Amino acid sequence: MSLDDDLAAWAATVRLTDADAEAVFRRIVLTGPAAAPSARKAGRPAAVTAFPAAAASATALSAPAGLSPSWWRDYTKGFAARMVTATRPVLVAA
Amino acid sequence: MVAVLTNTGSAETRSSPMNAAEFRRLFEVNRGAVHSYFIGRTGDRDAAADLTQEVFLRCWQHRDRLGDMAEDGRRAWLFTVARNLSIDSARLAGTRAGVQRALTDNPAARPATVSAPASAAVLAAERAAVVGAAIARLPQTQRVTLAMAAAGGLTSAQIAAALGVPAGTVRYRLSEARRTLAAELGSYDDEKEER
Numbered sequence: 001m002s003l004d005d006d007l008a009a010w011a012a013t014v015r016l017t018d019a020d021a022e023a024v025f026r027r028i029v030l031t032g033p034a035a036a037p038s039a040r041k042a043g044r045p046a047a048v049t050a051f052p053a054a055a056a057s058a059t060a061l062s063a064p065a066g067l068s069p070s071w072w073r074d075y076t077k078g079f080a081a082r083m084v085t086a087t088r089p090v091l092v093a094a
Numbered sequence: 095m096v097a098v099l100t101n102t103g104s105a106e107t108r109s110s111p112m113n114a115a116e117f118r119r120l121f122e123v124n125r126g127a128v129h130s131y132f133i134g135r136t137g138d139r140d141a142a143a144d145l146t147q148e149v150f151l152r153c154w155q156h157r158d159r160l161g162d163m164a165e166d167g168r169r170a171w172l173f174t175v176a177r178n179l180s181i182d183s184a185r186l187a188g189t190r191a192g193v194q195r196a197l198t199d200n201p202a203a204r205p206a207t208v209s210a211p212a213s214a215a216v217l218a219a220e221r222a223a224v225v226g227a228a229i230a231r232l233p234q235t236q237r238v239t240l241a242m243a244a245a246g247g248l249t250s251a252q253i254a255a256a257l258g259v260p261a262g263t264v265r266y267r268l269s270e271a272r273r274t275l276a277a278e279l280g281s282y283d284d285e286k287e288e289r
Binding site for chain 2: 001003006007008009010011012013014015016020021024025027028029
């Protein structure tokens with residue numbers, strides 16, 4: 001085995017994979033500066049996002065770090081509507 | 095750069111911040127180089143990933159400042175941050191080394207010896223570990239240069255620009271590192287044949 005083969009084999013074991021790099025990128029851009037978790041493998045979830053993956057659209061990438069105000073507005077509106085519906089008095093037959 | 099009229103009436107210049115697409119491009123172009131630099135400094139893949147994340151996190155936090163910077167300037171900025179971080183992490187390494195020593199001194203923590211026939215994958219992993227150990231014994235300047243060339247795929251000129259040293263120095267370090275490794279790995283091969 002040549003030295004170049006040895007170095008290539010070693011490099012393959014230490015190089016940052018595309019999947020790991022993507023996870024690092026998402027943690028930085030989507031999670032926000034204050035709370036980007038470690039890139040270490042141990043205990044690392046597959047993809048860390050601050051909100052469900054479905055909401056992690058491309059538009060979120062252009063928003064400032066953290067949840068956008070419009071996401072919170074929608075969430076609060078939906079939550080309030082659900083609470084009102086759930087706690088509405090129900091007519092009970094006499 | 096744009097001129098902005100402030101509420102006091104005075105005009106000031108302000109950088110246009112780097113947007114997410116530009117940041118993505120900067121990340122894709124430089125992540126391998128930055129990670130391989132930290133591989134050379136720490137010898138630990140996961141620690142290098144953590145430090146790489148920290149460099150780009152700081153870049154994202156300072157995207158206002160980096161907006162109007164040229165490509166070379168951005169890369170130089172990244173490696174300045176990387177160098178500062180590796181100095182900080184070196185302080186922690188003393189503590190980590192102590193823990194590592196305690197683990198290796200404890201017989202219970204040592205991996206069990208495998209007597210079953212080794213598969214090709216196991217042999218390849220063993221070989222990569224031997225190469226990694228030989229690289230870890232190199233002087234730090236040679237180790238960083240070699241890691242950036244082998245794992246980061248950078249040319250001598252790119253490494254020289256990133257580290258702020260002449261390209262000739264990079265080529266010398268690479269050649270010294272390869273000579274040392276060839277001697278060490280050659281002797282490992284000889285030992286293996288004797289077994």
